[in-house]
Amino acid sequence: MHPDEAGQAIDTILSSHSREREHLIPILQDIQERMSYLSPKALRMVADHLDLSENDVYGVATFYSQFRYHPPGRHRIKVCQGTACHVRGGGLVLDAIVRKIGISPGQTSADGGFSLERVACFGSCALPPVMVVDDKVYGRMSARKAEKLLEDLE
Amino acid sequence: MAEIHLTIDGRTVTVKAGATVLHAARQAGIPIPTICDHKDLNPYGACRMCIVEIEGVRGFPTSCTTPAAEGMQVRTRSPELETLRRRTLELMFSGHPNTCLVCPHREACESMRPMATKAGRTTRCGFCSNREECDLRNMALQAGGRDLNLPTLYAAHNLERDDPFMDRDYNLCILCARCWRICEKIHGKPAISIINRGRQARVGTAFHKSHVHSGCTFCGSCIDICPTGTLTDRFARWHGKADTRADSACILCPEGCSLTAHVKGGQLVATAMTAFEPDSSLCALGRFGYAQIVNAPTRLLRPTIRDNGESFSVDWDSALDAAAAGLSKHESALGILVSAAASREDRHLYHLLAQELGAKFAAIPATPAGTKPLLPKWVTGPKKSRSSALILSGDFLEDKHLAGLDFLLVIDGLPSPAQERADVLLPAALLSEAEGTFRTASGQIKDLARSSRAPGMARPEWEILWDLGQKLGLKSMAFDSLDHITAAVGEDPAPQAFADAPRHDVRTLPAFYRGHRTADLVPALEAFGLSATPRPLKQDVSIEGFQLLETRELAPNMHLLRIKAPQVAAHAKPGQFVILMAKETSERTPYTLADWDAEAGSITLILEEVGRSSRELALLKAGEVLAHVSGPLGKPFPVAKKGTVVLGGGCYGIGAILPLARALRQAGNHVLSVIEASSAYLLFWEEELRAVSDEVRVATKDGSRGAYGGVQEVFQQIVDQQPVDIFIAVGCTFMMRMVAELTKPWNVPTFVALNPIMVDGTGMCGACRVSIHGETKFACIDGPFFDAHGVDWDELACRKSAYAREEVEALPQAVDLSALMFPGAARPRCGCGR
Ligand code: SF4
Ligand code: SF4
Ligand code: SF4
Ligand code: FES
Numbered sequence: 004m005h006p007d008e009a010g011q012a013i014d015t016i017l018s019s020h021s022r023e024r025e026h027l028i029p030i031l032q033d034i035q036e037r038m039s040y041l042s043p044k045a046l047r048m049v050a051d052h053l054d055l056s057e058n059d060v061y062g063v064a065t066f067y068s069q070f071r072y073h074p075p076g077r078h079r080i081k082v083c084q085g086t087a088c089h090v091r092g093g094g095l096v097l098d099a100i101v102r103k104i105g106i107s108p109g110q111t112s113a114d115g116g117f118s119l120e121r122v123a124c125f126g127s128c129a130l131p132p133v134m135v136v137d138d139k140v141y142g143r144m145s146a147r148k149a150e151k152l153l154e155d156l157e
Numbered sequence: 158m159a160e161i162h163l164t165i166d167g168r169t170v171t172v173k174a175g176a177t178v179l180h181a182a183r184q185a186g187i188p189i190p191t192i193c194d195h196k197d198l199n200p201y202g203a204c205r206m207c208i209v210e211i212e213g214v215r216g217f218p219t220s221c222t223t224p225a226a227e228g229m230q231v232r233t234r235s236p237e238l239e240t241l242r243r244r245t246l247e248l249m250f251s252g253h254p255n256t257c258l259v260c261p262h263r264e265a266c267e268s269m270r271p272m273a274t275k276a277g278r279t280t281r282c283g284f285c286s287n288r289e290e291c292d293l294r295n296m297a298l299q300a301g302g303r304d305l306n307l308p309t310l311y312a313a314h315n316l317e318r319d320d321p322f323m324d325r326d327y328n329l330c331i332l333c334a335r336c337w338r339i340c341e342k343i344h345g346k347p348a349i350s351i352i353n354r355g356r357q358a359r360v361g362t363a364f365h366k367s368h369v370h371s372g373c374t375f376c377g378s379c380i381d382i383c384p385t386g387t388l389t390d391r392f393a394r395w396h397g398k399a400d401t402r403a404d405s406a407c408i409l410c411p412e413g414c415s416l417t418a419h420v421k422g423g424q425l426v427a428t429a430m431t432a433f434e435p436d437s438s439l440c441a442l443g444r445f446g447y448a449q450i451v452n453a454p455t456r457l458l459r460p461t462i463r464d465n466g467e468s469f470s471v472d473w474d475s476a477l478d479a480a481a482a483g484l485s486k487h488e489s490a491l492g493i494l495v496s497a498a499a500s501r502e503d504r505h506l507y508h509l510l511a512q513e514l515g516a517k518f519a520a521i522p523a524t525p526a527g528t529k530p531l532l533p534k535w536v537t538g539p540k541k542s543r544s545s546a547l548i549l550s551g552d553f554l555e556d557k558h559l560a561g562l563d564f565l566l567v568i569d570g571l572p573s574p575a576q577e578r579a580d581v582l583l584p585a586a587l588l589s590e591a592e593g594t595f596r597t598a599s600g601q602i603k604d605l606a607r608s609s610r611a612p613g614m615a616r617p618e619w620e621i622l623w624d625l626g627q628k629l630g631l632k633s634m635a636f637d638s639l640d641h642i643t644a645a646v647g648e649d650p651a652p653q654a655f656a657d658a659p660r661h662d663v664r665t666l667p668a669f670y671r672g673h674r675t676a677d678l679v680p681a682l683e684a685f686g687l688s689a690t691p692r693p694l695k696q697d698v699s700i701e702g703f704q705l706l707e708t709r710e711l712a713p714n715m716h717l718l719r720i721k722a723p724q725v726a727a728h729a730k731p732g733q734f735v736i737l738m739a740k741e742t743s744e745r746t747p748y749t750l751a752d753w754d755a756e757a758g759s760i761t762l763i764l765e766e767v768g769r770s771s772r773e774l775a776l777l778k779a780g781e782v783l784a785h786v787s788g789p790l791g792k793p794f795p796v797a798k799k800g801t802v803v804l805g806g807g808c809y810g811i812g813a814i815l816p817l818a819r820a821l822r823q824a825g826n827h828v829l830s831v832i833e834a835s836s837a838y839l840l841f842w843e844e845e846l847r848a849v850s851d852e853v854r855v856a857t858k859d860g861s862r863g864a865y866g867g868v869q870e871v872f873q874q875i876v877d878q879q880p881v882d883i884f885i886a887v888g889c890t891f892m893m894r895m896v897a898e899l900t901k902p903w904n905v906p907t908f909v910a911l912n913p914i915m916v917d918g919t920g921m922c923g924a925c926r927v928s929i930h931g932e933t934k935f936a937c938i939d940g941p942f943f944d945a946h947g948v949d950w951d952e953l954a955c956r957k958s959a960y961a962r963e964e965v966e967a968l969p970q971a972v973d974l975s976a977l978m979f980p981g982a983a984r985p986r987c988g989c990g991r
Binding site for chain 1: 337341345347348349350351352353354361362363371372445901
């Protein structure tokens with residue numbers, strides 16, 4: 004989206020909410036839904052709208068794991084870190100992916116190819132450890148299999 | 158207002174309605190421990206140290222947030238409360254460096270090292286600038302330090318040292334939220350907030366922006382209210398706790414904000430807000446710049462006169478005579494230029510002097526960034542209309558205005574081009590060094606306190622002028638006290654305020670002080686767009702030199718450097734050291750060789766960041782070039798077959814004993830290597846040592862791994878089990894001394910590698926003199942290894958601390974502008990290497 008367009012889209016969202024602090028979370032949710040992430044500019048506009056400090060807005064947003072601060076990559080990778088996956092090596096799978104694409108959870112690779120998220124549970128606890136790529140579920144993963152999967156995606 | 162009666166620990170207490178239980182207890186003199194509570198902040202209830210029992214109330218409410226109520230029965234002390242408070246402390250310390258609290262050698266260590274070490278990362282109280290005034294530490298010690306169950310988790314947050322004026326190490330943060338609460342109270346919209354959640358929660362800015370871009374005005378209140386060593390004033394940090402505080406006012410701009418001077422041993426170390434209130438706020442220059450200006454290394458120290466083109470220092474009397482003679486001779490053509498950043502008394506005397514001598518007079522106002530003060534025509538106009546003799550109290554004129562003067566008297570505390578042309582130069586006391594009064598833009602008159610000592614022979618200007626008046630025989634300038642002068646000032650006009658107050662906007666900070674660029678005196682101001690005098694670019698990076706092949710932070714604060722130095726690698730022997738210089742301008746500092754590879758032509762060193770030189774080295778990036786590496790220096794260790802050899806290494810010494818272990822084992826000895834660190838996460842090279850030793854044992858000061866204690870505890874264990882033929886210890890002076898004292902009664906030869914201050918490393922300068930069995934030796938050529946039982950340890954400690962103050966003053970205060978502009982890109986390395 005062009006920056007001007009993005010600004011307008013955010014303005015539209017803001018104007019549909021009055022300026023009380025309680026609206027902070029719904030505003031952030033609306034923006035993320037429309038723009039798919041919260042940019043520094045978006046947070047600044049929200050802070051101005053509600054007359055808050057940008058730092059406080061960021062503080063509130065980062066308290067909730069639902070918000071993202073980078074545009075998602077072409078491939079969205081989510082790795083489950085729930086109990087079932089954790090005990091079966093979900094952490095190793097995540098580590099392997101971090102090493103492979105060189106970004107931490109919550110980030111998007113520089114070329115925009117991948118974004119990585121850590122997720123609490125997908126409800127596929129029978130297949131641990133689980134990862135999801137672009138809404139397709141992959142069960143019984145291992146570090147090796149995850150690496151292979153990423154290579155195939157590239 | 159209504160009153161409330163309640164009972165605390167059996168005593169009846171009467172308080173005003175609205176008071177909290179904590180207030181009530183304090184009022185009655187009943188102590189309740191608190192951390193997050195602060196008298197100038199609203200109750201918050203985060204730390205839970207202040208819990209009490211209240212009859213009829215379930216659980217343990219926090220007294221700081223509970224309003225006192227009529228008839229309340231409160232208990233502040235009970236076995237349950239004590240246990241809970243202990244648990245709270247333990248929890249708070251589980252993510253906070255705590256080894257010094259549980260270390261078995263704490264008392265001895267602190268008596269031998271009274272000042273905290275100026276480390277990069279604070280991994281223990283001994284490395285913490287907050288140690289002398291830390292409530293948290295006191296509480297833990299009172300709770301019996303060593304009996305606490307304190308696990309260690311090191312968060313490994315990046316050090317934040319790229320912003321002007323403040324060093325932040327969030328590895329010490331206990332999330333009491335005092336900082337952002339005070340920031341919000343003072344500025345409305347805080348420049349910091351608590352970000353992230355759960356284990357990742359920390360204090361920070363939106364998107365981890367620099368404070369320069371987060372809305373921070375650099376008022377410093379977060380630093381002053383933080384109970385831990387997390388937030389620190391970079392300049393004041395290592396000077397230690399102030400012994401004197403004096404309320405005064407800032408005269409750097411017309412606002413004239415009130416401030417409190419923090420003085421230690423006569424030296425101004427900081428100026429801070431007088432209260433944690435919005436209208437007591439200070440600007441970045443008032444909070445952080447004051448002390449740097451007063452402590453400028455370029456301060457003028459001695460009265461100087463010029464005769465026949467040559468200048469020389471003289472005593473005050475001769476200098477004043479010369480000044481008076483010059484003034485009498487050029488009375489008719491005299492002009493006096495002073496700065497408005499001066500006390501009313503100083504200005505009044507200058508004004509009187511001008512009246513008496515019929516001279517022209519102008520006071521140059523302070524101006525915000527981006528503006529230049531207007532100078533009067535009689536100094537800048539056509540030559541004919543100019544004054545041909547001047548008194549300058551500051552640096553206002555360019556060379557072209559100064560050329561061809563018949564007489565020039567400069568009275569100032571800081572150097573300027575005018576000084577080169579001055580016939581008489583008188584050194585003046587500045588800011589906190591002189592008493593007086595100041596009128597602010599709002600018309601208020603504030604007292605200026607004299608709280609610190611002027612350097613060298615510098616004197617307050619009013620004293621200088623008073624004496625000068627006497628020399629000139631001016632009756633109107635004969636006062637009998639400063640108060641008299643103050644009384645004579647009368648109704649002076651209030652100065653004109655800046656359009657925007659600097660304390661609300663860092664872009665409007667005063668650009669000049671007495672005509673000197675503030676950014677020259679306080680280099681970090683460049684981050685706010687204030688410019689310093691352009692200097693010719695010095696080419697610091699020489700292409701010829703010693704390339705850094707690899708650099709890594711092995712453990713927090715411990716850096717491994719692999720450097721290309723084929724000459725050194727080819728001739729190195731175990732026990733030898735090198736002297737390094739990161740840049741041409743660096744100090745020369747010795748480091749023991751931890752390893753080398755003659756074939757690859759590289760040497761490996763382990764260094765701990767504890768001051769300027771090691772910091773310069775630690776911040777170098779792979780591929781960069783060191784200005785100098787000289788070595789191998791010192792006598793190699795006499796490696797021979799002796800039987801069982803026990804090596805002890807602590808901190809950088811862990812690296813230093815590796816080549817010794819290897820060589821001693823190759824020579825047929827049975828080698829036991831013992832390494833110590835404060836805590837398990839600070840250990841390194843255990844595997845490397847295992848490969849070259851018969852056995853490796855570990856000790857940690859918090860008992861988190863191996864033996865509880867230091868190498869000395871393990872040495873004791875070893876002698877209890879087997880005979881030992883030699884002990885060798887390499888580490889800090891404290892550790893080596895403890896080892897020496899331990900092994901002396903055993904009569905086992907013990908060697909230590911002494912590390913006094915060295916300069917040339919070739920036995921010429923004598924800086925590294927040590928006494929061994931009463932004989933003077935040079936550590937650089939006779940050492941570094943000496944008989945531990947012959948070392949005069951007190952003398953060594955004394956020599957090592959000889960430059961303590963200079964070492965603190967040498968720490969850099971400038972900011973790296975490119976690091977501020979491109980955060981992340983210029984950051985050397987993140988985390989602690991793990
Ligand atoms: S803040 Fe510093 S002095 Fe206080 S407990 Fe922590 S490390 Fe020790
Ligand atoms: S220095 Fe002042 S403005 Fe900046 S973060 Fe601290 S309290 Fe806030
Ligand atoms: S930085 Fe200091 S004041 Fe702020 S939360 Fe941490 S410990 Fe408390
Ligand atoms: S002082 Fe009451 S909860 Fe911290």
